[in-house]
Amino acid sequence: MIVADLVRAALALTFLFVRETKDLWILYVSSSALAMLSILFLAAKRASIPNIAPGKDLLNANALSNSTNGLTLALGSGLGGIVAIQFGRTPVFVLNSLSFLFSLVMILMVRIPQPGKGAARLAGNFLTSSWREFREGLAYVKSVPIVLAIMWLTAGWSFGNGSARVVYPLFGAAFAKSLHKADDFGISILYVAMGTGSVIGTIVVARFLRLEKTDLTKTIAIAVIWDGLCLTLFSFMKNLWLGAFLLMCRDIGFAVWRSAQQTELMRETEDAMRGRVFATYETISALLMMSTMVLAGPAIDRIGYGIVTTVAGSLIVITGILWFLRVVLSKSGTDI
Numbered sequence: 001m002i003v004a005d006l007v008r009a010a011l012a013l014t015f016l017f018v019r020e021t022k023d024l025w026i027l028y029v030s031s032s033a034l035a036m037l038s039i040l041f042l043a044a045k046r047a048s049i050p051n052i053a054p055g056k057d058l059l060n061a062n063a064l065s066n067s068t069n070g071l072t073l074a075l076g077s078g079l080g081g082i083v084a085i086q087f088g089r090t091p092v093f094v095l096n097s098l099s100f101l102f103s104l105v106m107i108l109m110v111r112i113p114q115p116g117k118g119a120a121r122l123a124g125n126f127l128t129s130s131w132r133e134f135r136e137g138l139a140y141v142k143s144v145p146i147v148l149a150i151m152w153l154t155a156g157w158s159f160g161n162g163s164a165r166v167v168y169p170l171f172g173a174a175f176a177k178s179l180h181k182a183d184d185f186g187i188s189i190l191y192v193a194m195g196t197g198s199v200i201g202t203i204v205v206a207r208f209l210r211l212e213k214t215d216l217t218k219t220i221a222i223a224v225i226w227d228g229l230c231l232t233l234f235s236f237m238k239n240l241w242l243g244a245f246l247l248m249c250r251d252i253g254f255a256v257w258r259s260a261q262q263t264e265l266m267r268e269t270e271d272a273m274r275g276r277v278f279a280t281y282e283t284i285s286a287l288l289m290m291s292t293m294v295l296a297g298p299a300i301d302r303i304g305y306g307i308v309t310t311v312a313g314s315l316i317v318i319t320g321i322l323w324f325l326r327v328v329l330s331k332s333g334t335d336i
Helices: 004-017 021-052 057-089 091-108 126-143 144-179 185-210 216-234 239-267 271-303 305-331
Strands: none
Touching: 004 021, 004 091, 004 239, 021 057, 021 239, 021 271, 057 091, 057 239, 057 271, 126 144, 126 271, 144 185, 144 216, 144 239, 144 271, 185 239, 216 239, 216 305, 239 271, 271 305
C-alpha cells in the first residue's frame, strides 16, 4: 500500500503535462497505471481488515471503511469543483497527488496483526511466482461456492456500473450548461451526492445490521436490486438536482450491499488466501468496468446515454435477482 501510494502520487502529477490533444497519451497511460496500482492497494487494504477488526467488529469495520470513502468522495468532489471553477484544474491535480501522500503517512502509522504466517512464498522468479499465485487464487475461488457467487455478483454489477461512470460526466456537464454553470459544477454536484449517499448507507449498516443475526446474503440481494432500480430511474431524469438525488439514493444501496458483500467474502476466505482472492475480486471489477466504458462511448453516440443507462441499471437489477435465486433461496433449502 505504501509503494502504491508513493507511485500514485507521482502519476497524479503527470496530468499537469496534458495541454493539447497530442498529449492525450499521457492521460491514457497514467490513468491505466493508476487503475492497476489501485487494484493492488485495495486488495491489500481489504485483505488486512479482518486482521485488524476480527469477529463481530468486521461488518462495522467495512461500513466505516466505505463511509470514509463516501465522505472523502463528497468533500473531495465539492472542493475539487470549487477549486477548478475558481483557479483552474492545475491545483486540483496537485491536491490529488497530495492526497496519496497523506494516505501514505497514515498507513505508516498502522500496525497490522498477523494471526498466522500466511502462505509460503513460491520459489522461482517474480513472474513465475505471481502467475502461480494467481492460478492458486482462481482455484480457491472456484472451490468455495459463496466466494464464486460473490465474484459473479461483482462481475454483473461492474459491467453495468462501467456505463454509468461514462454517463455521469456527460449528464452533469449537460445540465450545468442549462443552469449557465461550468461543466465542473454539474459533475461535482453528482459526485457530492454519491458520496453523501455512501455515508448514509454506512450509517444504515451500522444501525440496522448485526453480523450475528442478519442474513447478509438477503441484504445484498435487496440492496443490489435497489442500486439498479435507482440507476434505471436516473436514466429518465431531466433535472440536475433530481438526478443527484437519485444517485444519492443509489449509493445508499451500494454502501449497504458492498459492506455486506465484503464482510461475507472476508468471513468465507481463509487468511492465507485472502490477498489473492481480493486481488481477483478487484481485477474482475476493474477490467469489466473499463471494458464497459470503452463500449459505452460509441453506444452513447449512437443511441444516447438515456438508453445506455437504462440497460446498465437493468443489468444490475437482474444481477441482484440472480443472486437472490442462486444464493438466498439455496441457503433456505430451495433448489435453483
